[in-house]
Amino acid sequence: MALVPLPTLLIEPIVRQALLEDLGRAGDITTDAIAPPDCVARTLMVARQEGVVAGLDLAALAFRLVDPAIRFKLIIADGATVTRGATIAAIEGPARNILSTERVALNFLSRLSGIASATARLSAAVAHTKARIVCTRKTTPLLRAIEKYAVRAGGGANHRFGLDDAALIKDNHIAIAGGVAEAIRRVRASVGHLVKIEVEVDTLAQLEEALGVGVEAVLLDNMSIGELRQGVVMIDGRAISEASGRVTLETAPAIAETGVDLISVGWLTHSAPILDIGLDYDHP
Numbered sequence: 001m002a003l004v005p006l007p008t009l010l011i012e013p014i015v016r017q018a019l020l021e022d023l024g025r026a027g028d029i030t031t032d033a034i035a036p037p038d039c040v041a042r043t044l045m046v047a048r049q050e051g052v053v054a055g056l057d058l059a060a061l062a063f064r065l066v067d068p069a070i071r072f073k074l075i076i077a078d079g080a081t082v083t084r085g086a087t088i089a090a091i092e093g094p095a096r097n098i099l100s101t102e103r104v105a106l107n108f109l110s111r112l113s114g115i116a117s118a119t120a121r122l123s124a125a126v127a128h129t130k131a132r133i134v135c136t137r138k139t140t141p142l143l144r145a146i147e148k149y150a151v152r153a154g155g156g157a158n159h160r161f162g163l164d165d166a167a168l169i170k171d172n173h174i175a176i177a178g179g180v181a182e183a184i185r186r187v188r189a190s191v192g193h194l195v196k197i198e199v200e201v202d203t204l205a206q207l208e209e210a211l212g213v214g215v216e217a218v219l220l221d222n223m224s225i226g227e228l229r230q231g232v233v234m235i236d237g238r239a240i241s242e243a244s245g246r247v248t249l250e251t252a253p254a255i256a257e258t259g260v261d262l263i264s265v266g267w268l269t270h271s272a273p274i275l276d277i278g279l280d281y282d283h284p
Contacts, residue, residue: 037094135159166198183199
């Protein structure tokens with residue numbers, strides 16, 4: 001499926017606020033002192049390591065918001081794999097404004113490319129199975145939309161975006177309701193007919209109880225490989241099966257080989273290392 005860019009209306013407030021944070025109350029006092037107002041520069045965004053790029057629209061928008069005269073030319077697109085030393089984009093225009101925007105643009109691009117790169121590596125590790133890598137709600141506050149976009153850029157898929165677009169019954173919900181079946185019944189009686197219900201289970205006994213009532217998806221949380229295999233057999237296609245807990249590049253293949261449909265990974269959006277990208281001065 002083709003990667004669909006995020007609407008400018010959605011990303012513009014995020015980028016604008018980041019620029020305001022960085023420019024502060026007096027602007028870039030270092031660059032303003034060094035670069036003459038009429039100085040024109042050409043710079044290149046260059047990958048310092050191999051990975052998958054995401055966030056170019058945010059980087060381009062940052063330069064455009066600071067100075068519409070800056071020309072941002074894409075060399076590659078989001079979702080593309082780059083090697084170390086590859087040029088990602090060329091930026092040309094007033095030197096002052098390019099340098100004043102550099103860090104914000106690179107922060108977005110490096111952060112989102114790091115998420116996309118980690119997702120791509122995990123997706124490749126389970127490519128021999130039917131399992132898909134999905135993210136969670138463990139995202140940076142206020143940056144969920146762009147971080148989940150980066151997961152898609154890396155070949156992964158998105159779990160729910162918030163508390164209101166799907167029902168996910170977790171252990172504390174079950175404790176309050178007094179059991180898995182009762183929690184499912186309460187949610188089923190409350191939500192609309194288009195809302196899907198998923199329940200998180202820690203044991204195969206809880207899974208059996210959930211399947212007895214009926215749900216659209218089951219999250220098999222922190223189960224062993226043997227339990228996951230048995231759980232997939234018990235589900236037998238009656239619900240989407242999702243595995244979570246202790247997922248790494250090393251453990252993902254074995255988890256996927258149990259036959260689960262999805263593997264959810266929180267660290268993709270809360271702990272993925274950045275992709276090192278720099279802005280190099282080319283020539284005036």
